[in-house]
Amino acid sequence: MSLLRSRAAVIAACAAALIVLASPVARQTLEARLVTHMLVQMPLLALIGFGVARAISADPPRWLAAWNRAGTTGLLLALFVAMFWMLPRAMDAALVDARFEAGKFVSLPLAGSAVAWSYPQAGPIVKGVLNAHVVSAFGIMGWAYLAAPARLCNGYLASDQQAAGAGLLAAGLALSVHFAMRILRGPTRPRAPAGASVAARLCIDTK
Amino acid sequence: MTLRPAGATAVASATVILAGLGTLWHATDGLAAFTAEGARRLAVETTPRPVPAAAIVTGDGRVVDLPVAGRPLLVEFIYTSCPTICTSLGQEFLQIQQALSRRGLGGRVHLMSLSFDLDRDTPAMLAAYAAYHGADPAIWTVGRPQGAGALRSLLDAFGVTVIPDADGAYVHNAAIHYVGADGRLARIFDLGEVDAVVSFIESAAP
Numbered sequence: 001m002s003l004l005r006s007r008a009a010v011i012a013a014c015a016a017a018l019i020v021l022a023s024p025v026a027r028q029t030l031e032a033r034l035v036t037h038m039l040v041q042m043p044l045l046a047l048i049g050f051g052v053a054r055a056i057s058a059d060p061p062r063w064l065a066a067w068n069r070a071g072t073t074g075l076l077l078a079l080f081v082a083m084f085w086m087l088p089r090a091m092d093a094a095l096v097d098a099r100f101e102a103g104k105f106v107s108l109p110l111a112g113s114a115v116a117w118s119y120p121q122a123g124p125i126v127k128g129v130l131n132a133h134v135v136s137a138f139g140i141m142g143w144a145y146l147a148a149p150a151r152l153c154n155g156y157l158a159s160d161q162q163a164a165g166a167g168l169l170a171a172g173l174a175l176s177v178h179f180a181m182r183i184l185r186g187p188t189r190p191r192a193p194a195g196a197s198v199a200a201r202l203c204i205d206t207k
Numbered sequence: 208m209t210l211r212p213a214g215a216t217a218v219a220s221a222t223v224i225l226a227g228l229g230t231l232w233h234a235t236d237g238l239a240a241f242t243a244e245g246a247r248r249l250a251v252e253t254t255p256r257p258v259p260a261a262a263i264v265t266g267d268g269r270v271v272d273l274p275v276a277g278r279p280l281l282v283e284f285i286y287t288s289c290p291t292i293c294t295s296l297g298q299e300f301l302q303i304q305q306a307l308s309r310r311g312l313g314g315r316v317h318l319m320s321l322s323f324d325l326d327r328d329t330p331a332m333l334a335a336y337a338a339y340h341g342a343d344p345a346i347w348t349v350g351r352p353q354g355a356g357a358l359r360s361l362l363d364a365f366g367v368t369v370i371p372d373a374d375g376a377y378v379h380n381a382a383i384h385y386v387g388a389d390g391r392l393a394r395i396f397d398l399g400e401v402d403a404v405v406s407f408i409e410s411a412a413p
Binding site: 066067068069070072073076077079080083084087088089090092093096150151152153154155156157158 | 213215216218219220223224226227228230231234235240241242243244245246368370372378380
C-alpha cells in the first residue's frame with residue numbers, strides 16, 4: 001500500500017513538475033538563456049519521463065519488453081531524440097514555433113522513459129559504449145559552442161553561446177567523474193556465480 | 208503476436224532507426240543546414256519568398272514603398288546606435304555602392320538599410336547614419352518601416368531575429384539580402400562577401 005502510495009506520489013510530483021515547466025513563466029525564464037534551455041529545461045523534461053517510467057515499474061512492461069530486447073529500441077529512440085534537440089536550429093525553432101515547443105515537451109519525457117526501461121536491460125558493452133558516447137557528445141558540443149566563430153542560434157546572444165559551451169563541458173566532466181567513480185566503486189549488480197558461463201558473466205541474454 | 212522477441216525488437220529498432228534518420232535528414236534539409244541561419248539562407252535560395260509590401264520612412268523624410276517596383280534590392284537590417292556589426296554592414300554597403308558606381312551598375316540595384324529600432328531611429332538619426340556612411344541617395348536609401356506592424360511582417364518575411372542585449376543594444380542575424388525585381392527574397396549573403404554580392408549583381412539579368 002505504501003509502495004503504491006509512494007509510486008502515485010512520484011508520478012504526481014512528475015506531472016506537477018511538467019505542468020510547472022510548461023507554464024509560460026517557467027518557459028520564458030528557462031528559455032531566455034541558452035544554457036538553462038539546454039542544460040536545465042531539457043534534462044528536467046527527460047528526467048520527468050524517466051521518473052514516471054520508473055515509478056510505474058522498475059522493469060519495462062511485458063508487452064513492451066518483447067519489442068525492446070536488451071533495451072535496443074528504447075536506447076535508439078532516446079539517441080535520436082537527443083540528436084534532434086542538439087541541432088541549434090531545433091532549439092531556435094522551439095523558441096518561435098509552438099509545434100516544435102510542444103514536440104520538445106513530448107519527445108524529451110518520452111526519451112527519458114525509454115532510457116528508464118532500456119538502459120538497465122542493455123548489456124555492459126552497450127552501456128560502456130553509450131556512457132563514452134554521451135561524455136564525448138557533451139565534450140564535442142561544448143567545444144563546438146565555445147569555438148564557433150558565429151552565433152549558432154539566432155535566438156541567443158554570443159555570450160550565451162559561450163556560457164552554454166562551458167556548461168556542456170562541465171556537464172561532460174561531471175558525467176565522466178560519475179562514471180569513473182562507479183568503476184572505482186566496483187560493479188553495482190551482483191557478480192555472476194563462479195560457474196556461470198561467459199555469456200552470463202557479461203549479462204548477455206542468451207535465451 | 209507470433210514474432211519472437213528478437214524479431215520484434217529488430218523490427219521495432221529498424222523502424223526507430225529509419226524514422227530517426229528520416230527526421231534528422233528532414234530537420235537539417237538533407238544535412239545541409241544545422242542552424243536556423245543556415246536553413247534561412249538555403250530556404251530562400253531554393254524557394255525565393257515574397258517580401259511583403261511596406262511603407263518605409265527615409266532619412267530625408269520621404270515615404271517610399273518596399274519592394275521597389277521592377278528594381279532589385281539589396282536590404283540590410285540595422286539600428287543606427289549599433290556600435291559593432293551595423294557599422295560593418297554600413298561599410299560593406301559603401302563598398303558595394305562604390306563598386307557598382309565604378310562599373311556603371313548603379314542602376315541595376317537599389318541599396319536599402321532598414322532600421323528595426325523604431326523608438327530611437329528618428330528620420331534625423333537615419334539621415335545622420337546615411338551621411339556618416341556616405342550613402343549616395345540615388346543608390347542607397349536609409350530608412351525604417353512605418354509602424355511596428357510593418358516592421359514585424361518584414362522581419363518575419365526576411366527571417367531576421369532581433370533580441371535585446373544587456374545595455375540597450377540589439378543582437379540580430381546580420382546579412383545582406385537580395386530581393387529580385389519580382390519582389391522575392393532570393394539570396395542571403397554573409398558579412399564580408401562584398402565581392403560575391405557585386406559579381407552576383409553584375410551577372411544577374413539587368
